[in-house]
Amino acid sequence: MRDQLKALEALQTIDVQIAELMRGGEEHPRKLAELESQLGAARGAVEVERTRLAEIERQKKALEEQLAADKDKVKKWEGRLTEQRSTREYSALAREIDIAKKQNETAAEEVVELARQAESARSVIAEREASFKTAETALVGQMQTIRAQMADIDARRKNLEEKRADAAKSVPAGILRKYDVIQKRRTTAIVPVIGGTCQGCHMNIPPQLNNELRATGRIDTCPSCFRMIYAAEAYAEQNAEA
Secondary structure, eight states: OHHHHHHHHHHHHHHHHHHHHHHHTTTHHHHHHHHHHHHHHHHHHHHHHHHHHHHHHHHHHHHHHHHHHHHHHHHHHHHHGGGOSSHHHHHHHHHHHHHHHHHHHHHHHHHHHHHHHHHHHHHHHHHHHHHHHHHHHHHHHHHHHHHHHHHHHHHHHHHHHHHHHHHHTTSOHHHHHHHHHHHHHOSOOEEEEETTEETTTOOBOOHHHHHHHHHHOOOEEOTTTOOEEEEHHHHHHHHHHO
């Protein structure tokens, strides 16, 4: 029984270490996701302005092309003025030319405004790119630190799991299965009973069960929390006798 208890406690010591290790790193994936989101947002802010600039330049180019075509049209109309046979035809064409020129003036003003907007967008892009680079340096550094910590935790976990596999070999198969079932629900699967109280749930166990545990030194089950229990006094008495 003593050897069995030692094997279980050794196994539990490793399981507790694994649980603490994983608890210490459980926030890492969330933090990493948050940093990646912040980096993506900073990058997205730059892309939004680049898309806006591209649209402004597209509109400006289309308007310039249309304006050039309209100016050529006005020149052709002006060349045809002298060809008009009647005053009415001359006046009508002159009126069309005047309207077209005013439209071209408006279009030219729009081109100037779009050029101003494009320059403003370039300025904003430059500012946001600078902000992005600053954020990228800081965020990437933090992300690398977290990834390194995660890699370290993973390596330590694998090492502990190898130790656990070795420790499990010393526990009888039936008891190991029972231990594993409990351990999946609770960090500590086996605890001592001291003064008739289970040290896992801190509930008193039946006096008869406590007496049997002390007399036999066997491992049993707590009726309250269903952990594996043993009487600490039984082993303390055995150590005193030894």
